[in-house]
Amino acid sequence: MILVIAGILASAGLGAAFEHRWRERTIPVTDRAIQLLLYVLMPFVTFFSLARLDLGSGVGLGLLVGWIELLVVGGIGWLVATRLLGLDRAGAGTLTICCLLANTGYLGVPLNAALLGHDAIGPAIAWDVAISGPMLFVFGFGIAAACGTKAGETARERVRAFLTRNPPLLALVAGLVAPDVLAPDILVTIAHDAAIALLPVGFFVLGVHLAREQDEGVVRFPPPLTRPIGAIIGLRLVAAPVLFGVLALTLADVPDAYRLQAAMPCGINALIAAHTYGLDLRMAASAVAWTTGLAVAASGVAGVVT
Secondary structure (H helix, E strand, O other), X not given: OHHHHHHHXXXXXXXXXXXXXXXXXXXXXXXXXXXXXXXXXXXXXXXXXXXXXXXXXXXXXXXXXXXXXXXXXXXXXXXXXXXXXXXXXXXXXHHHHHXXXXXXXXXXXXXXXXXXXXXXXXXXXXXXXXXXXXXXXXXXXXXXXXXXXXXOOOXXXXXXXXXXXXXXXXXXXXXXXOOHHHOOHHHHHHHHHHHHHHHHHHHHHHHHHHHHHHHOOOOOOOOOOOHHHHHHHHHHHHHHHHHHHXXXXXXXXXXXXXXXXXXXXXXXXXXXXXXXXXXXXXXXXXXXXXXXXXXXXXXXXXXXXO
16 A cells, blocks of 8 residues: 555656656657557557456446446536536536546556455456446546537537547447457456556656646646535545445445445546646646545555554
């Protein structure tokens, strides 16, 4: 657990230091890192994890419950943003995707390994690729394309932006229909290890991104705890795991890793979606910072207790 927290702080800090010291060099490096994640690592992990995923018993039903939980929380987030907070379209879209997109890959997988043991890695990755992946590629990017200011003006332009900016969709579909023979054990093992290795890459990019936006006056440290951020914290860190826990009571053999994944903070991918499609970047960055800090602190306490 200590190594996970140290890895997060070191990776984010290193990214921020690189941004401050070598700004012009860091921008193309981080752009390539994001492309590597989206075009190579994420499709690789997604395909080989889904191709061998056993959806029998509580494993598959637990994933279905996870989908229901996230869609309900996302719907509540949209209503809170539009009806209670009166946010504009971009702000409402940002709040919604921050509730939908949990950091179950960069953070959730290593946290499961640290708190629950190595056997929890498989179910944790199953949640990440079967729920968080599609949630990002379909709903996250879809909402961002529909609400963002950089996705075009017409419906056709927004659909085109949605289809051309999330290539891992192909890996997702291929992984669902591919037979087991196309996913040998060695490649599945490598995919699982690659999922854990995404943590330093993801938080390095986050550190670079936050430092860059701080220099440009978009965010400050610590980020202000606004009403939208408070709503995201409540929905992502409280409502989501509680709702999943209640729904999971109707099932048997639901992996403990699922319960932990349901409580993960706002995902780094919310920043990518916000930057790509023109959502409220300040809100997305603040949501990632606040929810990650609270989740890591809670996980640290849990690690000490257990």
